[in-house]
Amino acid sequence: MRRRARLAVLVLCVVVAAGCAHYPLNARLAAPSGSGGYRFPQMVVDRPDPADELFVCLSFSGGGTRAAAFAHGALLRLRSTDIGRGRSLLDEVDCIAGISGGAFMAAYYGLFGAAGLDTFDDRFLKRDLQVELARRVANPVNLVRLASPYFSRIDLAAELYDETVFGRRTFADLAARPRPFVILHATSMANGAPFEFTQAEFDFLGSDLGSFPVARAVAASSAFPFLLSPVSLRSFDTPRGYEVPDDVTDGLEERELNPGRYYWAVQHIDLMTRDPRAPAATTPDAKTPAEKWVHLLDGGLADNIGLRSILRAYDRTSGFLRQRINAGHIKRFVLIAVNARTDPPETLSRREASPGIVDVFMKTATVSMETVSFDTIEHALQRQSEREQAQTNIRRCNEQLAKCGAPPFSGLAQEIRTCFIHIDFEGLPSPAREELLAYPTTFALSEEQLRRLREAAGALLDSSESFRQLVRVLRGEPGVGAGLEGVRGNCS
Amino acid sequence: MEFLLVIFDESREVRVGGVPQGKTNVVLQLEAGIHRVTLGPPNDFSPLEQKVRLANTAALDPYRIVFLKLPPAAIPHSPGNPV
Numbered sequence: 001m002r003r004r005a006r007l008a009v010l011v012l013c014v015v016v017a018a019g020c021a022h023y024p025l026n027a028r029l030a031a032p033s034g035s036g037g038y039r040f041p042q043m044v045v046d047r048p049d050p051a052d053e054l055f056v057c058l059s060f061s062g063g064g065t066r067a068a069a070f071a072h073g074a075l076l077r078l079r080s081t082d083i084g085r086g087r088s089l090l091d092e093v094d095c096i097a098g099i100s101g102g103a104f105m106a107a108y109y110g111l112f113g114a115a116g117l118d119t120f121d122d123r124f125l126k127r128d129l130q131v132e133l134a135r136r137v138a139n140p141v142n143l144v145r146l147a148s149p150y151f152s153r154i155d156l157a158a159e160l161y162d163e164t165v166f167g168r169r170t171f172a173d174l175a176a177r178p179r180p181f182v183i184l185h186a187t188s189m190a191n192g193a194p195f196e197f198t199q200a201e202f203d204f205l206g207s208d209l210g211s212f213p214v215a216r217a218v219a220a221s222s223a224f225p226f227l228l229s230p231v232s233l234r235s236f237d238t239p240r241g242y243e244v245p246d247d248v249t250d251g252l253e254e255r256e257l258n259p260g261r262y263y264w265a266v267q268h269i270d271l272m273t274r275d276p277r278a279p280a281a282t283t284p285d286a287k288t289p290a291e292k293w294v295h296l297l298d299g300g301l302a303d304n305i306g307l308r309s310i311l312r313a314y315d316r317t318s319g320f321l322r323q324r325i326n327a328g329h330i331k332r333f334v335l336i337a338v339n340a341r342t343d344p345p346e347t348l349s350r351r352e353a354s355p356g357i358v359d360v361f362m363k364t365a366t367v368s369m370e371t372v373s374f375d376t377i378e379h380a381l382q383r384q385s386e387r388e389q390a391q392t393n394i395r396r397c398n399e400q401l402a403k404c405g406a407p408p409f410s411g412l413a414q415e416i417r418t419c420f421i422h423i424d425f426e427g428l429p430s431p432a433r434e435e436l437l438a439y440p441t442t443f444a445l446s447e448e449q450l451r452r453l454r455e456a457a458g459a460l461l462d463s464s465e466s467f468r469q470l471v472r473v474l475r476g477e478p479g480v481g482a483g484l485e486g487v488r489g490n491c492s
Numbered sequence: 493m494e495f496l497l498v499i500f501d502e503s504r505e506v507r508v509g510g511v512p513q514g515k516t517n518v519v520l521q522l523e524a525g526i527h528r529v530t531l532g533p534p535n536d537f538s539p540l541e542q543k544v545r546l547a548n549t550a551a552l553d554p555y556r557i558v559f560l561k562l563p564p565a566a567i568p569h570s571p572g573n574p575v
Contacts (some may be wrong), residue, residue: 324517390551
């Protein structure tokens with residue numbers, strides 16, 4: 001009898017403990033933030049910020065520890081690249097987009113700066129996070145917590161990263177260093193849309209990003225389907241006075257001409273508890289708080305290279321790049337994509353038997369990552385080419401007008417020098433290429449593998465003609481082909 | 493990308509979609525689609541806002557819109573108007 005009572009008490013305790021376990025909720029936004037919170041510093045047209053003249057953005061792809069080590073190597077190379085006046089190219093970095101494994105490096109550098117590059121090895125790269133996570137899962141206390149429907153493996157992973165990698169830092173800490181602006185990405189399960197951990201995105205959730213742990217955003221970015229569960233965010237009613245940005249409302253008005261902007265706008269409205277376009281009569285009782293949750297998976301599902309958020313900042317009217325380009329504040333725009341994609345030996349097509357369920361799961365989770373990555377690289381090249389073509393046309397037109405003594409045509413605010421550099425393992429000489437292309441996507445690599453990845457990033461930048469040209473020009477040295485018209489991506 | 497030229501008697505901040513976006517009489521590069529364009533203060537111009545649909549423009553053939561500068565007597569006065 002006594003044993004049964006004890007057992008009953010134990011079961012009751014387990015049920016209560018499980019019921020209490022809940023992932024940490026994002027905070028409600030008290031008032032419309034407008035220009036506050038974690039977003040790129042606002043621009044004043046008549047007061048250019050000298051830091052904008054040379055504008056450098058980096059994107060770090062997904063790929064677990066492999067991607068983080070490769071990004072680490074790229075940052076180390078930028079730190080050792082002297083561009084004169086006592087500055088390194090790393091000092092000029094203004095924004096970093098990070099996905100999954102790349103998000104660890106992006107967030108860590110954003111929080112701890114150049115000094116953090118010396119501690120990243122011990123705090124993240126050299127550790128076996130998979131084993132550490134498995135130990136936490138096996139802990140009886142956590143087993144009880146995991147029984148709760150509101151607490152899952154990803155929440156344990158976020159706790160692990162929070163305590164051991166990011167030192168419980170939040171986005172308010174990240175905002176303390178306005179540059180580089182770090183954009184961490186995840187993917188919304190509801191519609192496959194990319195989700196950026198910025199206050200502009202959290203505005204749609206009626207939520208304050210400032211108190212949100214950076215580790216939780218990184219966990220969302222690396223929540224690989226099937227292996228880890230999604231990170232969930234609550235969408236609150238937006239605070240009174242909040243107005244949907246014009247970029248979104250205008251985007252919704254035109255689908256045929258610019259479907260990309262239209263669906264971007266739709267996806268943002270989808271984040272809100274109520275559709276502001278819906279007539280009041282069709283919405284639930286306005287006094288009843290509407291409930292909505294956004295479940296986030298690995299950012300690589302929507303964009304495994306991390307370029308899309310930078311391209312949105314380039315394309316969208318509200319984008320920090322578009323505003324600065326049109327205002328003439330940016331004179332040179334450099335975009336370096338650090339892509340740790342692999343190409344492991346493919347065996348499925350050598351088998352007559354239909355692939356099993358595990359193979360199908362893995363392929364469905366990864367196959368879209370590759371195709372989307374190539375699209376974004378092409379998008380970046382197209383934007384670079386368009387801008388250079390426009391500048392060349394106006395310059396040549398004005399040269400002809402000058403010959404006739406006619407007044408010049410109203411030009412763009414600033415002729416921008418653009419430079420797009422994309423490094424991946426394909427650029428390595430054999431056999432290093434084959435070796436690195438076969439590295440696994442995991443959160444545990446050997447020290448030798450880490451060393452090779454870091455060295456590869458440095459070697460790939462060093463061997464890039466565009467990168468060498470860029471460094472020569474920034475140092476004020478004469479560059480090969482400097483000033484050549486129409487030479488795309490020459491970084492001159 | 494598309495091109496827009498906002499013509500005004502003087503150099504003035506241009507706002508597109510509610511955000512600063514360069515200056516008048518300089519070609520702006522914007523996404524295709526609908527945009528709402530206005531100028532920075534003071535509100536001595538007309539109309540106060542223009543809605544444009546950008547498509548099929550070129551750097552040398554941008555979409556052009558004109559804002560007229562109002563004489564002082566024609567400027568509408570309202571609370572908070574920085575005129």
